[in-house]
Amino acid sequence: MLIAILTGFLFAILLFFGGKKLVNHKLALLPTLIPLGLFVYFVRFIGEVSNKEFIHKTYEWIPSLGVNLSFTLDGLSLLFSLLITGIGTLVFAYTSSYLKGHEYLDRFYGYLSIFMGAMLGLVLSDNLISLFVFWELTSISSFFLIGFNNTSEASRKSALTALGITGIGGLLLLGGGIVLGNISGTYSITEMLAQKDFIQGHEHYILAACLIFGAAFTKSAQFPFHFWLPGAMKAPTPVSTYLHSATMVKAGVYLLFRMSPLMGSTSFWNNTLLIVGLITMVYSAFHSIFRTDMKGILAYTTISALGILVFLIGLGAHESYLAAAVFIIVHALYKATFFMMTGVVDHQAKTRNVTELSGLRKVMLPVAIAGLLAAISNAGIPPSVGFIGKDLIYEGTFHFEHSAILLTAFAILTNVFISYAGYVAGIKPFIGKLPEKFEKVKFPSFFLWFPPVLLGTLGFIIGLFPVLIEKSLVKPILWSIGEDAAEVHLKLWHGITPILGLSLLTIASGIILYFVLKPSAKKEAFITKFEALSPKSILENFNRAFSKFSVLWTRIFQNGYLRNYVSVIILFLIALMGYTLVDGTTYKIDYASFARLTVYEVVILTILILAIGLIVFAKSRLAAVVATGIMGYSICLLFVFYSAPDLAMTQFAIDTLTVILFVLVLYKLPKYLKLSDYKMRIRDGILSIAFGGLISILALEVLAQPVNSEISDFYAKNSYLLAHGKNVVNVILVDFRGADTMVEISVLAISAIGVFGLLKLRLKSVERYQK
């Protein structure tokens, strides 16, 4: 199973080497074999899974942290795996025509297959941490896919928004996983299930649930995080089909589904999902009827459908789980059809605006059929599978214990809007008179029109024979979340029931709405007026304010004056250390423990003080530099007296070089000017004295502590025995802590390259400019 997940990644790496050759020629269909092969691989498991034999595989990854690559293939995972690979196959084939001859087609396939691998990993993971890793991988690959047209600013911006929102969600998921892991002591979802009651009774249960909600709501574009999804429609249509209708956006729903048996059936869990799902489905269904861009319409209806799924999971009853399971299949089938159909229209007619498009059936009949099939399934008209899906949704709401009427009313309202939007996107562009400008539109190639027709037809076949998915997919899904599925019988005709009446009401209202309400640019302009109040604008304003704040912050603290940097750093240190010193030190100096002052020391100290005086009051820069040199050498002498010859030697060499460097730099500076006035000097003086005093106190305090000589004893004893060296300092440098030295010399080299780059490369660009 690991191989199946890794195939996508391996293929992407392979493209790195031979991609251009493989993809830009007649072999463009070749990548399709990858999802197709995986689809066949997963289909083989249907037999086992539908007999309630779920498959578990564990590969050790970081066993010490309890993080393993453990995979579970149960009904839920199987459904998603089949969607990912099945729709993936069609999307791959579709892409070969859609982006025919595109310069970066190989890249596109690379991103797509990475995404496919990540998505498979996500739905198969049983370990929350590996689930998180794959979750983030889908966000990252979707970032590249949304921003695929990287020359367009809007598309780059949408990619960033999507990455930001879903990325934050991913972090929340990690947080939620860790909280759950801490509560239960394991990261495996299956093992957590055994401790369900303990987890739900734990004081951190609410926190964990909130984090999981954050992850799911951002990924599945729930209100108020929904706005990244319409933006993500900037991506090429195959991406919208694959990521933003059928698979990735359902990852959040998947997560909620997966966690429901563990965390569900508490009022907090269910009510939150119910309310958020309800708001999302009504809000975005309402929005969808004002759009004129076909992809915009589909984006909003997708959000609405995701809202319905979250809402159904929130209901938390047997009927609603069943409805959600079926609706995932239904939605994937018709929405992918919609998107692919839109892509063909866009590709051939070069526009997606529904107010302009009409009569296209005359030039692309199969696409018109696909649109019709999708619209019928979307509206829930029998005998499509959409009818079964819609029926089950009403079953779920109608038989709910509280406020069933109200919930059903909302569901009907949403479905009416959605079916209207479906007619506008799926039927309107194809009927009526063909305008002159579209008369020359060419007939699309086979791999453009065939996948949507296939998917659309599939929706009808399943609708007519629901038994096809009943035992193989739907029942195992219910089993995998611990529901009893014995009583599940999917059928088209239930007899005359109130539910049938509701369905008919929905269909009728949708059709009436279609004839009453015509999409127009005016209506879209009307709804965009309210955008200032939407979460998207609020976030954008927040971002703007934040960048203004950071500009201000940078101006204050990163002002380019070295002296200010030094002052700020020292001031901060004084405040920080001074606080601790005031708080918890005794200030006892044990004079008896000090050795007596020798003549050498007195002489050196005098030289030191004189040198410092010279630095402060020097009239020329050179004199000040020389004085610093004197100071450095005096300190070297101190090292010699205190038996640190190594240190002294090094300090000696360093001081020499420092003085040379100073002179080199100062040589070219303007004459020594008094840039600081009297006040500044006093301020700096106070700062220096305070800092010096602080360091002295610190030094005395350190002396007052009992000396722990364990480490130095170890080195002294073992330097010859273990490292064959008598110079302990050097042995530490090259042997005991050799890896540190390795890193340090690398840092040195990097800084030298930095100096070289700063001075040389900049000079060159200035030279070029002058020429």
Place this chain on the structure above:
Amino acid sequence: MKTLILRTASNYLLPILLLISIFILLRGHYLPGGGFVGGLIASIAFVLHAFANGLKNTKRLLKFHPGYLMPVGLAVSFLSGVLPVIGFDEPFMTGLWMHDAIPVLGKLGTALFFDIGVYIVVQGVTLTIIFTISESA
């Protein structure tokens, strides 16, 4: 500072200082010294030569840009650390030692080569920084 005395002296001082730096490098394992100080002394030797004879002459003497010393030194140090891993199946940076001492140098081990790497890197870094600054100043 192109005085005749300094120029003449620097021609003799350069080899002597370089010898001293190597001496310091080699004695480092038993007595005060080591690759870091050795490298600094060697760079001081070149800087002194550059002061007396001009940067161009020193560069001509060096024949290549001192920047190239950095990767070479890093490679020497790194290889001396990797050698135990590749050749002897020991952890990274394990010290390997010859059984018998060599006259003058004493016992040889990977630590010495590590130190030689440090010596070369320090020279490369110091000379690159100082040459770059003095050229652009």
